[in-house]
Amino acid sequence: MSDNGPVQTRSPVLTVRRVDAYYAITVVAPQIAERFRSGQFLSVAVGGEQSSMLLRRPFAIHDVKPDYGGTVEFLFAVRGPGTAWLAERRQRDLLDVVGPLGRPFPLPRDPVNCMLAGGGSGAAPLFPLAHALRRRGCRVDFVLGAASADRVFSAISARRIAETTTFTTDDGSFGVRGRVTDALERAMDDARSDVVYACGPMPMLRTVAAVAARQGVPVQVAVEETMACGTGICMSCVIPVVGEDGITRMVRACVDGPVFRGERVRFDDVGTIPFDALGAPGWKARGEDSADSAGGVADREAG
Amino acid sequence: MTTDMRTRLAGLELPNPVMAAAGCAGTGRELAQFFDIARIGAVVTKSVMLEPRAGRPAPRVAEAPSGMLSAIGLQGPGIEVFLQRDLPWLLSRGGRAVASVAGAGAGEYAELARRLSAAEGVEMIEVNLSCPNPAGGGLDFADDPAEAARVVHAVRSHTRSDIPVFAKLAADVPDLVALARACVDARADGLSLINSVRAMAVDPRTLRPAVAGGVGGLSGPAIRPIAVASVYRVHAALPEVPLIGMGGVRTGVDALELLAAGASAVGVGTVTFSDPSACVRILRELEELLEERGADRVADVVGAAHRPVGAPIGAVLGR
Numbered sequence: 001m002s003d004n005g006p007v008q009t010r011s012p013v014l015t016v017r018r019v020d021a022y023y024a025i026t027v028v029a030p031q032i033a034e035r036f037r038s039g040q041f042l043s044v045a046v047g048g049e050q051s052s053m054l055l056r057r058p059f060a061i062h063d064v065k066p067d068y069g070g071t072v073e074f075l076f077a078v079r080g081p082g083t084a085w086l087a088e089r090r091q092r093d094l095l096d097v098v099g100p101l102g103r104p105f106p107l108p109r110d111p112v113n114c115m116l117a118g119g120g121s122g123a124a125p126l127f128p129l130a131h132a133l134r135r136r137g138c139r140v141d142f143v144l145g146a147a148s149a150d151r152v153f154s155a156i157s158a159r160r161i162a163e164t165t166t167f168t169t170d171d172g173s174f175g176v177r178g179r180v181t182d183a184l185e186r187a188m189d190d191a192r193s194d195v196v197y198a199c200g201p202m203p204m205l206r207t208v209a210a211v212a213a214r215q216g217v218p219v220q221v222a223v224e225e226t227m228a229c230g231t232g233i234c235m236s237c238v239i240p241v242v243g244e245d246g247i248t249r250m251v252r253a254c255v256d257g258p259v260f261r262g263e264r265v266r267f268d269d270v271g272t273i274p275f276d277a278l279g280a281p282g283w284k285a286r287g288e289d290s291a292d293s294a295g296g297v298a299d300r301e302a303g
Numbered sequence: 304m305t306t307d308m309r310t311r312l313a314g315l316e317l318p319n320p321v322m323a324a325a326g327c328a329g330t331g332r333e334l335a336q337f338f339d340i341a342r343i344g345a346v347v348t349k350s351v352m353l354e355p356r357a358g359r360p361a362p363r364v365a366e367a368p369s370g371m372l373s374a375i376g377l378q379g380p381g382i383e384v385f386l387q388r389d390l391p392w393l394l395s396r397g398g399r400a401v402a403s404v405a406g407a408g409a410g411e412y413a414e415l416a417r418r419l420s421a422a423e424g425v426e427m428i429e430v431n432l433s434c435p436n437p438a439g440g441g442l443d444f445a446d447d448p449a450e451a452a453r454v455v456h457a458v459r460s461h462t463r464s465d466i467p468v469f470a471k472l473a474a475d476v477p478d479l480v481a482l483a484r485a486c487v488d489a490r491a492d493g494l495s496l497i498n499s500v501r502a503m504a505v506d507p508r509t510l511r512p513a514v515a516g517g518v519g520g521l522s523g524p525a526i527r528p529i530a531v532a533s534v535y536r537v538h539a540a541l542p543e544v545p546l547i548g549m550g551g552v553r554t555g556v557d558a559l560e561l562l563a564a565g566a567s568a569v570g571v572g573t574v575t576f577s578d579p580s581a582c583v584r585i586l587r588e589l590e591e592l593l594e595e596r597g598a599d600r601v602a603d604v605v606g607a608a609h610r611p612v613g614a615p616i617g618a619v620l621g622r
Binding site for chain 2: 005006008045052053054055056096098225226227228229231232233234235236237238239249250255270271272273277278279280281283
């Protein structure tokens with residue numbers, strides 16, 4: 001229907017790989033590959049046509065290649081029957097895929113120093129981002145963390161792309177013992193980072209946003225929130241985000257995000273409806289307000 | 304031979320009986336990325352309310368067996384934005400708009416009806432009497448026939464006479480037929496059956512309700528047999544009242560089933576979340592099924608399940 005919006009495809013599986021604690025599936029999907037920009041995700045139907053599992057599973061796009069007209073790769077951990085079914089796919093099986101979905105990471109106009117912080121499988125979308133930044137002449141540094149060594153993935157390719165790479169694990173089985181956020185500040189100082197990009201669980205993003213704010217550095221976060229449709233119609237994946245007009249709105253992580261400016265996300269209020277959010281119980285319009293559902297939350301400027 | 308896909312709902316003629324159900328299509332903008340919104344019978348908008356509404360806290364959805372639990376809480380921008388932005392957009396794409404309305408009392412419903420009537424392009428008003436999950440308690444008008452009748456009457460009295468008013472009912476009420484009758488007596492022109500069914504799941508890890516609201520609405524194929532029974536029972540009791548059937552429609556076969564149970568049109572809801580172009584696929588499948596069965600028009604199969612054994616398709620009233 002449109003040239004840059006998402007498409008729904010029946011895409012053949014090219015490869016299914018085990019990557020430590022994760023699986024990586026590559027599908028042939030030229031239309032998704034050609035539209036893709038880093039930070040966007042796709043959603044996959046699971047269980048087959050007659051499945052009782054109704055909801056698509058959303059996954060960040062980890063890699064796009066030109067082979068076979070265009071392939072996309074996504075990573076996942078087996079968490080339930082849906083991802084277990086995906087892990088059992090074999091070459092040439094067809095997957096019902098919708099993508100690319102969501103707003104991509106905005107890229108800086110000038111070659112600046114970019115710190116990329118990823119937690120667990122949240123690191124996935126940072127790899128295509130790193131390549132895009134390098135093509136613009138940016139310096140890229142990574143801080144990647146996870147619970148344990150088998151959950152830090154693509155360590156080798158991270159080292160290949162980045163100027164410096166810091167790894168952290170909760171149990172100390174790989175890299176530095178601790179969390180991404182413990183190592184971030186020092187890594188930013190060493191790299192003289194001008195901008196931070198982060199993806200991972202909400203608590204991690206909250207701390208990353210706080211560190212970036214302390215350093216006076218802009219930060220872009222890609223959030224994870226439970227979603228049913230991924231296309232913006234079901235209103236299930238909302239989080240409280242402050243618009244340019246200073247008004248907090250419950251905006252959709254899937255289409256108004258998943259990428260937001262870190263300082264605009266009210267991390268402390270995720271999972272609640274803040275009393276001053278537009279349309280909260282008792283909320284009253286203040287002055288000149290257009291109650292647009294995403295009033296200026298999507299600032300396209302990275303740094 | 305081809306089947307004439309037009310269908311009538313209380314004086315409103317639609318080019319075909321497939322409608323996008325309330326709350327499952329926004330106002331069509333997102334779905335328009337996947338298909339031409341003008342191709343389907345109508346788009347029933349997400350429920351419009353007077354003021355902007357933030358809805359419920361996350362998590363708002365959870366998967367259920369062959370369905371989904373949701374407690375969205377009627378998040379929306381309010382009627383001002385609907386009239387200024389969303390409705391004009393839908394009309395500009397050639398879409399037919401059915402406005403779903405929800406309010407805190409009969410007065411709010413009446414005000415919504417009045418303002419929607421004054422706007423150009425609203426073809427029908429669907430009164431959401433039964434959304435189980437707005438923030439701050441449910442809309443439980445639908446549990447009480449007298450209360451439902453009061454709301455329907457208020458809407459009908461404030462809606463332009465050429466715009467049909469349909470009441471959307473939930474199936475999990477003490478007496479669905481009595482409720483349907485009360486709405487019709489209050490001058491509802493037709494009924495939409497069914498809304499989601501109150502249901503719940505507990506997250507085994509947190510041992511807390513899977514959706515933040517606790518009880519949510521179950522939708523999807525899990526509730527389809529309930530929808531079929533509801534349409535069947537209401538059509539048997541009130542055969543003259545036009546019905547829109549909805550609840551778990553995933554294929555053309557499902558749509559045909561609801562038509563046969565007594566619906567003149569069919570709403571496509573939850574499947575749209577997993578298959579964004581479901582509305583047009585279901586329309587295509589339904590058209591093929593009707594042609595295979597030799598139906599000249601949609602009306603030939605409406606209520607077919609009520610006919611005596613052995614009655615041929617086409618042996619309907621008035622033919």
